[in-house]
Amino acid sequence: MSNEIKVLKEGLFKEEDGKAVLLLGHCLVCGTAFFPERPFCSRCGSDQIEQVSVSDGKLYSWTTVIHPSQENKMALPYGMAKVDFPDHKIRITGVSTETDSEKLTRGQDMRVVVAKAYEDEDGKDVVTYMFQPVEEGK
Amino acid sequence: MREVVIAGVGIHPFGRFPDKDYRDLGREATLMALKDANIPWNDIQVAYVGNVMAEMTKGHQVLQYFGQTGIPIINVENACTSGSVGMWAAMNSIQNGQYDLALVLGVEKAPKGMIANCGYDRWQMYTGTGANPAHFAMQTKETMWEHGLDKSHLAYISILNHRNGVKNPYAMYQKECTAEEVLNSPMVCDPLTLLMLCAPNEGAAAAVIGTKEAVAKYTSKYVTIAALAFLTKTPADSIFPDFSVPIGTDLVNITTRVSALAYETAGIGPDDLSLIEMQDTDSGSQIRDMVQAGLIKPGDVARALADGDIAPTGRIPVNVSGGLLSKGEPLGASSMGQVVELTWQLRGDAGPRQVPGAKAGAGHTLGAAGNSCFIILKN
Ligand SMILES: [Zn+2]
Numbered sequence: 001m002s003n004e005i006k007v008l009k010e011g012l013f014k015e016e017d018g019k020a021v022l023l024l025g026h027c028l029v030c031g032t033a034f035f036p037e038r039p040f041c042s043r044c045g046s047d048q049i050e051q052v053s054v055s056d057g058k059l060y061s062w063t064t065v066i067h068p069s070q071e072n073k074m075a076l077p078y079g080m081a082k083v084d085f086p087d088h089k090i091r092i093t094g095v096s097t098e099t100d101s102e103k104l105t106r107g108q109d110m111r112v113v114v115a116k117a118y119e120d121e122d123g124k125d126v127v128t129y130m131f132q133p134v135e136e137g138k
Numbered sequence: 139m140r141e142v143v144i145a146g147v148g149i150h151p152f153g154r155f156p157d158k159d160y161r162d163l164g165r166e167a168t169l170m171a172l173k174d175a176n177i178p179w180n181d182i183q184v185a186y187v188g189n190v191m192a193e194m195t196k197g198h199q200v201l202q203y204f205g206q207t208g209i210p211i212i213n214v215e216n217a218c219t220s221g222s223v224g225m226w227a228a229m230n231s232i233q234n235g236q237y238d239l240a241l242v243l244g245v246e247k248a249p250k251g252m253i254a255n256c257g258y259d260r261w262q263m264y265t266g267t268g269a270n271p272a273h274f275a276m277q278t279k280e281t282m283w284e285h286g287l288d289k290s291h292l293a294y295i296s297i298l299n300h301r302n303g304v305k306n307p308y309a310m311y312q313k314e315c316t317a318e319e320v321l322n323s324p325m326v327c328d329p330l331t332l333l334m335l336c337a338p339n340e341g342a343a344a345a346v347i348g349t350k351e352a353v354a355k356y357t358s359k360y361v362t363i364a365a366l367a368f369l370t371k372t373p374a375d376s377i378f379p380d381f382s383v384p385i386g387t388d389l390v391n392i393t394t395r396v397s398a399l400a401y402e403t404a405g406i407g408p409d410d411l412s413l414i415e416m417q418d419t420d421s422g423s424q425i426r427d428m429v430q431a432g433l434i435k436p437g438d439v440a441r442a443l444a445d446g447d448i449a450p451t452g453r454i455p456v457n458v459s460g461g462l463l464s465k466g467e468p469l470g471a472s473s474m475g476q477v478v479e480l481t482w483q484l485r486g487d488a489g490p491r492q493v494p495g496a497k498a499g500a501g502h503t504l505g506a507a508g509n510s511c512f513i514i515l516k517n
Pocket of ligand 1: 027028029030031032041042043044045046
């Protein structure tokens with residue numbers, strides 16, 4: 001039996017037509033996109049914000065973390081990456097599912113997935129958004 | 139606006155001092171600065187104290203020991219720029235005519251290991267994405283791609299700063315290292331190894347500043363603050379805890395903006411500097427920041443490093459003090475450490491580290507949440 005699922009934080013991501021997407025804010029005044037979404041534009045301060053989503057991007061940079069940091073609940077090692085989403089001209093940082101840096105290439109296709117990050121103290125699987133390399137032909 | 143000068147400086151070595159309290163570190167640097175300026179504590183009219191991690195009213199705890207003179211004491215916390223932001227506020231209050239003499243102190247007792255409480259949200263910390271070295275590592279990769287560099291260039295920065303630190307009795311590591319040692323030291327986050335990252339540690343540094351008229355009554359060996367610029371980030375700067383940045387924006391990065399503001403205010407450009415102290419949080423950051431501050435042209439990095447442009451005898455000596463890689467980083471004190479080094483250099487008091495004939499020197503700091511300061515001193 002699998003554990004009950006708990007979302008890391010509401011408002012960061014959702015499943016849409018069986019596809020995981022990140023939820024961004026997009027400013028209707030200056031066109032700037034930002035993640036996570038918030039009520040005021042990060043560039044111009046306007047409150048004219050619409051929600052948009054992204055799921056497919058290109059790998060910009062990445063690293064592998066092998067040392068513990070304060071409050072971290074992830075198993076070591078874990079990957080981190082920045083992925084570009086050209087549709088909304090935004091680069092987003094997050095956990096990468098690939099922990100071997102050597103296997104990654106700049107500019108390769110990445111997609112957003114929702115996956116287990118860690119098991120919480122109450123035995124629930126906490127899920128978050130992660131970036132996953134897109135395998136060829138899929 | 140009134141011209142502001144540095145009357146005297148003081149420092150407590152950067153390192154680890156288990157038997158000392160932050161008060162001890164701060165008081166030692168303060169006393170040395172007061173003595174160097176030949177100005178008694180009773181004549182100081184306002185004090186700014188930069189610190190990140192100590193308790194409530196830390197500046198008061200350090201300074202009231204010298205006498206409860208009733209002056210305003212302001213505690214400043216702006217991450218790694220805490221000291222220079224204190225300096226900026228003190229300078230403004232003197233320029234504006236509110237005070238004639240001020241003390242600025244930076245003091246820190248930071249524990250070993252990754253720095254906690256950097257402004258990340260809990261969801262970022264729980265998923266391990268609040269690990270600062272991971273962000274530095276990704277930025278370093280981006281810098282390497284942008285300028286066509288490899289690991290040997292990262293190692294060079296560590297080797298050079300450690301070699302410079304050998305001549306600095308106030309540095310934590312006064313020991314040279316080889317390329318093999320740098321590249322074979324434990325991997326922290328690829329491509330950054332342990333010897334490519336600075337270590338959070340303990341220390342203090344202080345300066346007494348004032349109008350030229352007020353200071354001249356006590357000492358004749360002052361140096362002038364030609365400019366001190368302080369700015370915060372825009373969305374274009376990929377600085378934690380932010381997790382997104384717009385691509386292809388026309389916004390200019392923070393180091394270019396803050397250095398340009400200082401160059402313009404001082405009427406001193408990057409080509410006029412005799413030396414610069416930069417925030418080498420890691421080897422990659424120093425390379426990126428040297429380009430963004432206009433010291434090395436974007437296509438010229440590999441050549442500049444190979445030709446020793448930034449070595450103590452080169453075109454623009456960078457981190458002749460040893461930088462944070464050899465000194466360690468006592469967060470609230472590190473930028474005031476730069477001010478101490480620059481003041482000594484411009485007075486000709488830097489001993490074996492002296493850059494001959496130094497006339498103008500700069501210090502650059504960059505901190506969490508996008509704080510950046512750029513100071514230019516001249517003699
Ligand atoms: Zn906007």
